[in-house]
Amino acid sequence: MSPGMIIALVAVLATSACTLAGIFLVLRRMAMMADAISHAILPGLVAGYVLARGPNMLGAFLGAAVAGLLTVALVETLTRSRRVKEDSAMGIVFPALFALGVFVVSKYFANVHIDTDAVLFGEIALAPFDTLEIGGKSYGAQSLWVLGGLTILNALFLFIFYKELKLSTFDPGLAAALGFLPGVLHYTLMGLISMTTVGAFTAVGAILAVALIIVPPVTASLLTRRLPYLIGLSLVVGVVAALSGYQFAMLWKVSISGMIATMLGVVFGITLLAAPQQGLVAQTVRRRRQKRRFAMEVLVVHLATHEGTNSEEVESRLSHLETDLHWSTETVSRTVAGANESGLIRQTQDHLELTEQGRLLAHTVAAR
Amino acid sequence: MGMLHDLIFDYTLRNVALGSAILGIVSGILGCFATLRRQGLMGDALSHAALPGVCLAYMITGKKTPIVLMLGAAIAGWIGMILILRIIRHTRIDSGSALGIVLTVFFGFGVVLLTVIQNGNDANQAGLDKFLFGQAAALVQEQVVTMAILGGIALLVVALFYKEFKLLAFDPEFARSLALPTHRLDLVLTGLLVVAVVIGLNTVGVVLMSAMLIGPAAAARQWTNSLSHMLAYSAVFGVIAGISGALISVSEARLPTGPLIVLSITAIVIVSLLFGSARGLVWEWARRWRNRRSLQAPPLPGESGTAVAEGTV
Numbered sequence: 001m002s003p004g005m006i007i008a009l010v011a012v013l014a015t016s017a018c019t020l021a022g023i024f025l026v027l028r029r030m031a032m033m034a035d036a037i038s039h040a041i042l043p044g045l046v047a048g049y050v051l052a053r054g055p056n057m058l059g060a061f062l063g064a065a066v067a068g069l070l071t072v073a074l075v076e077t078l079t080r081s082r083r084v085k086e087d088s089a090m091g092i093v094f095p096a097l098f099a100l101g102v103f104v105v106s107k108y109f110a111n112v113h114i115d116t117d118a119v120l121f122g123e124i125a126l127a128p129f130d131t132l133e134i135g136g137k138s139y140g141a142q143s144l145w146v147l148g149g150l151t152i153l154n155a156l157f158l159f160i161f162y163k164e165l166k167l168s169t170f171d172p173g174l175a176a177a178l179g180f181l182p183g184v185l186h187y188t189l190m191g192l193i194s195m196t197t198v199g200a201f202t203a204v205g206a207i208l209a210v211a212l213i214i215v216p217p218v219t220a221s222l223l224t225r226r227l228p229y230l231i232g233l234s235l236v237v238g239v240v241a242a243l244s245g246y247q248f249a250m251l252w253k254v255s256i257s258g259m260i261a262t263m264l265g266v267v268f269g270i271t272l273l274a275a276p277q278q279g280l281v282a283q284t285v286r287r288r289r290q291k292r293r294f295a296m297e298v299l300v301v302h303l304a305t306h307e308g309t310n311s312e313e314v315e316s317r318l319s320h321l322e323t324d325l326h327w328s329t330e331t332v333s334r335t336v337a338g339a340n341e342s343g344l345i346r347q348t349q350d351h352l353e354l355t356e357q358g359r360l361l362a363h364t365v366a367a368r
Numbered sequence: 369m370g371m372l373h374d375l376i377f378d379y380t381l382r383n384v385a386l387g388s389a390i391l392g393i394v395s396g397i398l399g400c401f402a403t404l405r406r407q408g409l410m411g412d413a414l415s416h417a418a419l420p421g422v423c424l425a426y427m428i429t430g431k432k433t434p435i436v437l438m439l440g441a442a443i444a445g446w447i448g449m450i451l452i453l454r455i456i457r458h459t460r461i462d463s464g465s466a467l468g469i470v471l472t473v474f475f476g477f478g479v480v481l482l483t484v485i486q487n488g489n490d491a492n493q494a495g496l497d498k499f500l501f502g503q504a505a506a507l508v509q510e511q512v513v514t515m516a517i518l519g520g521i522a523l524l525v526v527a528l529f530y531k532e533f534k535l536l537a538f539d540p541e542f543a544r545s546l547a548l549p550t551h552r553l554d555l556v557l558t559g560l561l562v563v564a565v566v567i568g569l570n571t572v573g574v575v576l577m578s579a580m581l582i583g584p585a586a587a588a589r590q591w592t593n594s595l596s597h598m599l600a601y602s603a604v605f606g607v608i609a610g611i612s613g614a615l616i617s618v619s620e621a622r623l624p625t626g627p628l629i630v631l632s633i634t635a636i637v638i639v640s641l642l643f644g645s646a647r648g649l650v651w652e653w654a655r656r657w658r659n660r661r662s663l664q665a666p667p668l669p670g671e672s673g674t675a676v677a678e679g680t681v
Contacts, residue, residue, distance in 0.1 A: 031465040032409055035472075039575060081649060083641055084586045087464075088408040092586060095579030096634040099627035106624055207416075207479070211472035218465045255483040261476020268469060278459060 004250075006141050011246050011260060013147035014200045015212050015238035020154035021196045022213035023234055024189055026221065027169050032087070033072065034213040036094035037190070038197045038206040040071040042101030045198070046109070057146070061195055068194025069187060071097060143203040150199045154192055158231070161185060166227060208257040212238060215264040222275040241267050295335040297365045298325065300344055303354050304362035316352045383507040384618055387515055388610030388629060391571050391580060394519040395564045396606030397526060397599050399581035400588065401557055404537040404595075408585075409464070410452070410558065412578035413471040415565045417448030419478025419574070423485060434511045438518070438566050445562040448474050453558065505618055505625060507570060515567045522563040525556065533557055534595055571610070572626035583633035584609065590644025605640075609633035 001009075025034060044067025045060050052059030071093055078089035131138045158165070168175035168182035175182045193213065200209035220233035245260030252259075273280050302325065306315035314320060321332045336352065339345045344358035354362065395411075402408055421444025422437050429436050448470045455466040526533065535543040536553050544550045561581070568577045588601035613629030642650050 026465055029462040029464055031462070031468040032412075033464075035412070035468055078641075081641070083590060083647055083649065085403070085406055085408070087406055088403045088582045088586050091408040091412065091578040091582035092634065092637055095576045095583075095630050099576060099579070099630035099634070102624060102627040103631060106627075207472055207475050210468065211476060214465060214468040214472065218461055218469060221461070222459070249480075252484075253487055254480045258476045258479030258483065261472055262480055265469070265473030265477065268473070272455070272459070280458060283458065 001140075006144065007256065008243060008246055010141065010143045010147060010203050011242040011256070012239055013144065013151055014204045014209070015216070015242040016235060017147050017150040017154055017196050018200050018209055018212035019216045019234045019238040020151065020158055020231075021189075021193050023158070023217045023231055024165050024169055025193060026214060026217040031214045031218070032090060033075075033190070034193060034197070034210045036075070036090045037068045037071055037194050038201065038210050040094040040097040041067045041194055041198060043067055043097050043104065044070075044194075046101055046104050049109075057142075061198055064198040065191050065194045067097065068197070069191055072187065072190045146199045147203060150196050154196060157188070157192060161188075165189070204260070205257045208261050211261040211264050212242075215268055216241070219264075219268045219271045222271050222278050237267055237271075238264075292334070292338055295327075295331060296339045296342070296344060297361065299335055299339055299352075300354060300358045300362040301365055303345065303352060304359060304366070307354060307359075318347070318350050318352060379509075380505065380507075381615075381618055383509060383512050384505060384614040384625070385611050387507045387512045387571050388614040388625070389607045390512070390515045390519045391564075391567050392584070392606030392608070392610035393603045394522055394567055394606075395577075395580040396584040396588075396602035396604075397523060398560050398564045399583075399585035399606075400595070400599050400602050401526075401533055401537050402561055402581055403585040403589070405557075406463075407558065407561070408582045409467055409578060410449070410561055411565055411568075411581035413452060413467040414445040414448055414562055415569060415574045415577035416471040416478075417474035418442075418445045418565060418569060419475050420444050420481055421447075421478075422569075423478055423481035427481065427485060434508075434570070435514055438514060438569075441566045441569060442562055444474065445565055446559060449558055449562060450555075453554070511570055515570065518563055519567055522560045525560060529553065529556070537595075571614075572629050576626045576630045579630045579633055580606070580609075583630070583637050587633070587637045587640035587644075590640040590647045592646050605633070605636050609636055 022031075022034065025031060041064040044063035044065070046063070047067070048059030048061075048063025049055060051063070074093045075086065075089045078084055078093065079086045084092065131141055164175070164180050164185055167178070168180055168185050172182050196213070197206065197209050200212065204212070216234040216238035217230065219237045220230045223233055224230050241263040242260050245263035246256055248254075248263065249256040249259035271279070274282075276282060299321075302321075303316055306312045315324065318332070318336065321327055321336075322329060325332075327335070336345070336347065339358070340347060342357075343355055344361060346353045346355055399408075399411075402410060418441035421440035421442070423440075424444070425436050425440025426432060452463075452466045452470050455461050455469070456463050461469075532543070532548060532553050535546075535548070536550060536557060540550055540554075543553075564581060565577055568580050572580055584602040584605040585598070587605050588598045591601050592598050609629055609632040613632040614625055616632075617623045617625040617628045640648070642648055
């Protein structure tokens with residue numbers, strides 16, 4: 001495989017691993033926990049480094065998983081003490097752990113090269129050259145193995161515990177009552193998030209790992225309300241952003257991780273605007289249509305109220321609407337034209353008269 | 369006495385201490401409103417969102433002067449904030465997801481711009497990342513003065529709108545019913561967070577900014593139930609953490625300032641959570657223990673010896 005192919009494959013595998021882990025995190029409205037964990041695992045990595053007496057994959061994973069679970073446990077303990085709110089608890093715990101990590105690194109490992117920049121930004125371009133070697137034999141890029149393994153692990157977790165995850169996310173009370181151990185499930189999910197973050201950030205950087213966990217599921221949630229579609233769409237969004245981001249990064253010779261995160265933002269932005277149901281454009285159109293419909297209903301009810309009374313002569317006058325209903329000239333002309341078109345009213349010079357259809361609508365509206 | 373002498377007469381030390389103190393006051397006070405409004409993590413998102421602004425400001429002007437970079441950071445932070453508030457307001461997306469998206473995407477875009485600058489191979493570009501990861505020891509007087517002016521303006525705004533902000537923090541519905549322009553006030557109050565973040569970027573850096581906003585406020589909350597007292601406590605805690613962290617880091621050259629300030633504020637938070645006079649956990653535990661003791665009641669009159677409480681009720 002060419003280095004370019006390997007980088008693209010690493011990007012795709014990082015995307016699928018992170019996105020699969022992120023779906024239920026986002027659905028549980030805990031997206032920022034990914035950010036917190038991605039920072040808080042630093043002391044765990046340091047501890048893994050110390051205990052394994054050197055850089056060691058297993059040490060890093062275990063250390064990170066423990067630190068991630070510790071973060072979640074600390075945040076929950078603080079929240080449950082009801083002394084601080086949940087977001088504050090998160091904002092206290094993860095900087096403290098991160099600061100502790102930086103402190104230990106700079107005080108005791110100043111001679112060891114742990115580049116905080118590389119941790120944050122990642123260097124996916126180096127992925128093909130960091131090969132996995134066992135017994136002097138090379139098995140290809142290490143990131144491929146790690147991220148491939150994480151993808152399989154996360155997919156298996158989703159597949160096996162699909163029902164349990166779904167229930168404990170949408171109805172934790174019922175899940176607990178049925179004996180589904182939502183707590184165990186929750187901590188397993190958080191442990192997976194921690195390990196996925198570690199596996200991904202050595203390749204793509206912590207920030208992109210968080211972006212890949214959060215952005216695809218949120219984007220997909222704008223497009224569908226059904227869980228199976230949500231999972232599929234999340235993967236599509238992530239992979240599209242990863243591959244296009246990689247291509248643009250090659251084209252403009254800029255950071256690959258940064259460009260993938262940027263493309264995630266672009267895909268999210270387009271979806272936010274153009275999603276068929278929940279998109280901002282669709283919302284605006286819907287709101288305008290409702291407004292016009294409502295104005296027409298007000299008009300027919302107004303006319304129906306005064307129909308056959310002494311004041312009909314005055315109230316049905318077109319020029320009277322502006323003062324009576326506090327409408328602008330524009331609203332009046334638009335509403336009258338609309339009602340005319342829909343066959344609700346007839347206009348004779350300055351006077352408005354209800355049609356049979358208009359009278360019917362007025363009655364249904366008034367009966368509501 | 370040596371420390372105090374240095375604090376007043378040593379140029380570097382004075383700048384570091386002053387800068388950290390200014391940050392402590394401003395973030396302490398604005399953090400109170402942020403945490404009360406459950407916007408604690410907003411500071412984290414905004415500080416990351418500032419990166420592309422810093423890069424663009426440098427790319428456009430070609431200058432690295434603090435005021436230019438701070439302005440760029442402020443503009444990008446402001447745009448990020450507007451986006452977050454819009455997303456929360458107009459979609460079903462929850463606030464955490466909105467924060468996470470803006471944080472990561474803006475930061476990613478900033479990293480792209482950083483590589484563009486580095487490709488330009490400009491000898492002048494070194495030091496941009498320092499701006500983001502904070503290096504209090506490198507603060508120059510010009511920066512400290514800028515920080516003081518910005519912070520002063522922010523605090524002045526808080527003083528002017530104190531009543532409105534208080535209402536907004538505790539009962540936004542009531543504020544709206546009084547026909548206060550809550551939406552605009554919300555923008556101003558959240559916008560002040562951008563100011564705090566811009567001040568903080570110089571000292572503690574992006575990652576740890578959220579602790580500077582949340583820590584002092586969360587600690588102060590444990591000592592009092594009144595907002596004005598909370599603001600005062602929070603500002604004092606912010607200053608103590610800022611100065612002590614800065615002093616330790618300068619006295620031991622190898623240690624970065626940001627993490628030490630954050631560790632100081634964490635210590636203050638832990639002590640406050642345990643011993644805070646209004647809501648300290650230790651007092652509650654003591655009370656609970658006493659209550660439990662008094663529930664294991666003395667034997668009822670007429671009964672002999674053993675307590676009833678054990679198992680019979």
